[in-house]
Amino acid sequence: MSSSLSSSTAATVSSKEVSRQRFVNVFEGIVEELTSILRSYKMPQEAIDWFQKNLNYNTPGGKLNRGLSVVDTYAILNNTTADKLSDEEYKKVAILGWAIELLQAYFLVADDMMDQSKTRRGQPCWYLVEGVGNIAINDAFMLEGAIYEILRRHFRQDSYYVDLLDIFHQVTFQTELGQLLDLVTADEEHVDLSRFSLDKHSFIVIFKTAYYSFYLPVALAMFMSGISDTRDLEQVKNILIPLGEYFQIQDDFLDCFGTPEQIGKIGTDIKDNKCSWVVNQALLHASSEQREILDKNYGQKDDEKEAICKKLFKEMGIEKIYTDYEENIVNKLKQEIDKVDESRGLKKEVLTAFLNKVYKRSK
Numbered sequence: 001m002s003s004s005l006s007s008s009t010a011a012t013v014s015s016k017e018v019s020r021q022r023f024v025n026v027f028e029g030i031v032e033e034l035t036s037i038l039r040s041y042k043m044p045q046e047a048i049d050w051f052q053k054n055l056n057y058n059t060p061g062g063k064l065n066r067g068l069s070v071v072d073t074y075a076i077l078n079n080t081t082a083d084k085l086s087d088e089e090y091k092k093v094a095i096l097g098w099a100i101e102l103l104q105a106y107f108l109v110a111d112d113m114m115d116q117s118k119t120r121r122g123q124p125c126w127y128l129v130e131g132v133g134n135i136a137i138n139d140a141f142m143l144e145g146a147i148y149e150i151l152r153r154h155f156r157q158d159s160y161y162v163d164l165l166d167i168f169h170q171v172t173f174q175t176e177l178g179q180l181l182d183l184v185t186a187d188e189e190h191v192d193l194s195r196f197s198l199d200k201h202s203f204i205v206i207f208k209t210a211y212y213s214f215y216l217p218v219a220l221a222m223f224m225s226g227i228s229d230t231r232d233l234e235q236v237k238n239i240l241i242p243l244g245e246y247f248q249i250q251d252d253f254l255d256c257f258g259t260p261e262q263i264g265k266i267g268t269d270i271k272d273n274k275c276s277w278v279v280n281q282a283l284l285h286a287s288s289e290q291r292e293i294l295d296k297n298y299g300q301k302d303d304e305k306e307a308i309c310k311k312l313f314k315e316m317g318i319e320k321i322y323t324d325y326e327e328n329i330v331n332k333l334k335q336e337i338d339k340v341d342e343s344r345g346l347k348k349e350v351l352t353a354f355l356n357k358v359y360k361r362s363k
Contacts, residue, residue, distance in 0.1 A: 019082060023068055024060055026094040027101075031055050033153060034146055054139045055146070057129070058105040059098075061121045066104060066217050067097030069354070073221035076350050095154050096220045099147045099168070103212060106143040107175060109136055114183065115272075144172070160223040167219055171212045178208025186275045191299035193291075198280045202245060205277075210244025218350060227345045239336050239351050246329045247358050252276040253322045256313060258362065270306045273299030281321055282313055290316065330359055 031052060038048050074093045075082045082090070111117075112125035113136060119125060127136035147168060155161045182204045185195050218236050222228065255267035256278045269276045279298060286294060293312055297305035337351045 019068070020064065022082075022090070023064060023071065023094055023097065026091055027060050027098050029091070030095065030098055030146075030150055034149060037149060051142060054126070054142065057123075058109055058126055058139075058143065059101055061123070062101075062104070064097075064101060065357075066213055067094070067101040069217040070094075070097035070100065070221050072353065073218050073350050074224055076347055076353065077221060077225040077227065077345065092154060093221065093224055095150055096164075096224060097217070099151060100212065100216055100220070102143050102147045102150075103168070103172065103216075106140050106147075107179075107212075109140040109143065111179065113137070114179075160226075160228060163223045163228060164220065167216065167223075171216050174207045174211045175209075178204050178206070182208060182275065186273050186299075188273050188299065191273050193279070193283060193295060193298060196275045196280055196283060198277075198284065201275050201277055201280050204275060205245050205248035206241055209248045210241045214240040214244035214247070214354065218354075221350075222346070225345065229344050231341070232344055232346045235340055235346060236351065239333060239340075240354065242329065243333055243351075243354060243358060246326070246333075249277040249322075249325070250358065250361065252278050253318075254362070256310060257319060257322075270298060270309050271301050278313060278318055278322075279309075281318055282316055285316055285321075326360075330355070 034055065035048055035052060038051060071082050071085075071090070071093050075085060085093070108120060109126050112120055113127050117125050118128065126132055126139065127134070132139070148165070151161070151164055151168070155164055181200060185200055185204070215237050218240060219233060222232065222236070252269060252274075255269045255274075255276065258267065260266050268274075269278070279294070282294060283291070290312060293308065297308045297312075300306070333355055337348050337355070340346060340348045340351065342348060
């Protein structure tokens with residue numbers, strides 16, 4: 001029994017690797033296309049080399065969940081699987097997936113500079129790479145500009161081209177609004193917990209994460225599948241935005257209560273004075289004495305003070321509050337998915353697949 005299970009697991013892993021490699025192969029073609037654009041402008045070779053390094057260092061190194069979700073969603077909407085798509089059809093939808101990964105890279109390069117982060121995906125942040133420094137600001141702009149170059153080259157003749165441009169511009173602005181509120185709320189230099197609230201946290205995570213990580217991949221696959229009725233876009237938005245908020249609340253919880261082995265990183269939300277769901281729940285339920293402990297210890301670059309906060313969170317029963325929240329939101333989302341109108345081509349399976357990836361995840 002165990003050998004058949006292990007062989008099944010191995011097959012799943014192998015299938016995921018094949019799927020990921022096919023997706024990565026498309027990116028290599030994108031780099032070549034963008035390089036040809038620079039050559040057509042007679043850009044000197046040293047600048048071309050720099051742009052290629054920027055693209056390859058910052059774009060393909062993550063989990064690629066957002067980009068792969070576009071491909072998987074498109075396949076579900078068209079009653080097939082990703083591996084059954086023709087090379088031409090696969091390439092086109094994968095390019096939309098890479099457009100989101102370029103958007104993610106643009107955000108991360110800029111975000112790391114704003115936060116003065118040291119590492120990203122197990123390597124130095126781009127601005128800390130030798131010789132880069134503040135050039136990373138322009139490199140971030142170029143990652144964003146690359147999105148519109150590849151959209152123009154591959155989708156200009158399609159009826160939904162304007163929809164693609166419109167949603168990328170809108171979601172980019174929404175994400176930047178979330179980042180703005182995050183920056184002005186959680187100033188690491190001036191810790192003031194009275195600035196925090198669950199309403200602010202909700203706005204930050206919806207605008208900074210949910211729109212581009214959950215709604216955008218599905219909307220892009222819908223446009224390419226010919227499903228663009230505003231009623232259908234609203235249906236998926238009304239489920240994927242709360243799902244994206246749940247995902248980030250889960251992330252906040254794991255940052256505090258998960259182990260580095262479990263989540264693949266050392267949680268820093270407490271030391272970084274993050275307006276996280278955990279601290280907002282603590283503020284909501286804190287006695288005057290507990291609030292005083294939080295005010296003295298939260299947002300400090302100190303291991304002992306961080307430990308005091310974690311101990312307090314445990315004593316306050318934040319883990320139970322989170323478990324209750326998770327079961328409640330998942331039940332509500334399942335009920336909403338059951339109500340989805342599939343008459344115009346939308347499929348409940350798309351939304352269920354996203355929920356299944358998030359529910360009870362541990363990393």
